[in-house]
Amino acid sequence: MNIVAFERAKQGTGASRRLRNSGRTPGIIYGGDTQPQAIEVDHNGLWHTLKKEAFHSSVLDMDLGGQTVKVVLRNVQYHPYKQQVLHIDFQRVDAKTKLHLKVPVHFVGADESAAVKVDHCTVNVVVNELDVTCMPSDLPEFISVDLSELKKGATLHLKDVKFPRGVTPVTRGSQNNPALVSMVAPVIVVEAPVVAAAPAKGKGKGKK
Numbered sequence: 001m002n003i004v005a006f007e008r009a010k011q012g013t014g015a016s017r018r019l020r021n022s023g024r025t026p027g028i029i030y031g032g033d034t035q036p037q038a039i040e041v042d043h044n045g046l047w048h049t050l051k052k053e054a055f056h057s058s059v060l061d062m063d064l065g066g067q068t069v070k071v072v073l074r075n076v077q078y079h080p081y082k083q084q085v086l087h088i089d090f091q092r093v094d095a096k097t098k099l100h101l102k103v104p105v106h107f108v109g110a111d112e113s114a115a116v117k118v119d120h121c122t123v124n125v126v127v128n129e130l131d132v133t134c135m136p137s138d139l140p141e142f143i144s145v146d147l148s149e150l151k152k153g154a155t156l157h158l159k160d161v162k163f164p165r166g167v168t169p170v171t172r173g174s175q176n177n178p179a180l181v182s183m184v185a186p187v188i189v190v191e192a193p194v195v196a197a198a199p200a201k202g203k204g205k206g207k208k
Contacts, residue, residue, distance in 0.1 A: 001055055003046075004063045005029075010040040016087075025085045029062075029071060032092035039064065039090075045186075046085055050076065054141050057103045059093050070136070072101060093136050100170060102129045103140055107181055109148030115183035119152040122184045129160075131170035138166030147181065155182040 008019070008026060016026045025043045030036040049055050055073060062069045070093040077087040093099065105128055115121040130143060145161055157177045158169055171178070 001049075001052070001058050002061045002063065003041065003049065005039040005041050007065055009201055011038055020084070020106050021084070025088055027088040027090065029064075029069065029090045029092060032094055034092065037064075041088065042176050043085060046088065047083065050085065057101060057139070057163075058141055059136050059139055060090070062090065070095070070206045072099065087143055095136055097136075098133050099139060100131070101134055101139065103132050103167075104129050104142040105180065106142050106144050107147050109146045112148040113150045113183070115150050115154060117154050118161045119183075120186050121152055122186065123147065124182045124184045125180075126182065127178065127180045132163070133170055134167040138164065140164050140167060143167075145180065147183075150187050152183060155179050 005027070010019075011026075019026050019040055019045070023038045023043050025046055027039045028036055029039055029040055058072070060071050060073065062071045071090040072093055073088070074091045075087075075089040076085060078084065079086055107123065107125060110116050112122045116123065132140075132143075135142075143161070143163065145156070147156065150156060157179055158171070159177045161169075161180070163169060
């Protein structure tokens with residue numbers, strides 16, 4: 001994916017505010033052997049591009065001052081209530097250095113599983129992205145996880161996933177095999193039979 005950026009000469013709170021008012025978003029590129037560099041990006045184009053999943057988990061070609069720089073998206077700061085990107089961070093990519101990035105997970109085949117087709121289970125997604133490390137050339141746009149073999153009550157864990165070649169999951173502490181998705185059986189509600197109330201004695205009888 002491509003993105004066009006421009007060098008940003010003026011910095012500071014006031015300069016950033018004026019930049020946003022003119023339809024631009026301030027940002028920064030860091031990493032590698034080069035000093036961090038302030039940039040600016042067209043806001044409207046950036047806003048729509050950020051809606052694409054691949055933009056968040058791909059090596060991007062950034063056109064900066066007529067040169068192409070390989071980067072990955074690292075952080076986006078949004079306005080608390082306006083549809084506005086306040087700031088964006090990119091990291092330079094070195095072809096010979098491993099990346100540590102979050103990658104989306106796509107769960108497929110659930111409708112073909114016995115859990116859904118036969119037992120009408122609900123697919124409970126616990127995790128929708130995974131921390132991975134890999135070389136830039138091996139970075140997947142997403143990781144596909146097949147649920148077609150899962151049965152009622154089953155839970156799929158991290159170690160059940162087959163990762164693409166060259167891609168290694170990153171875990172922390174004791175959470176080395178977290179649950180990613182589970183098949184939750186439907187709740188069966190059993191209604192108690194309705195018992196008709198006995199008529200009250202003497203009701204409906206006239207006086208003698």
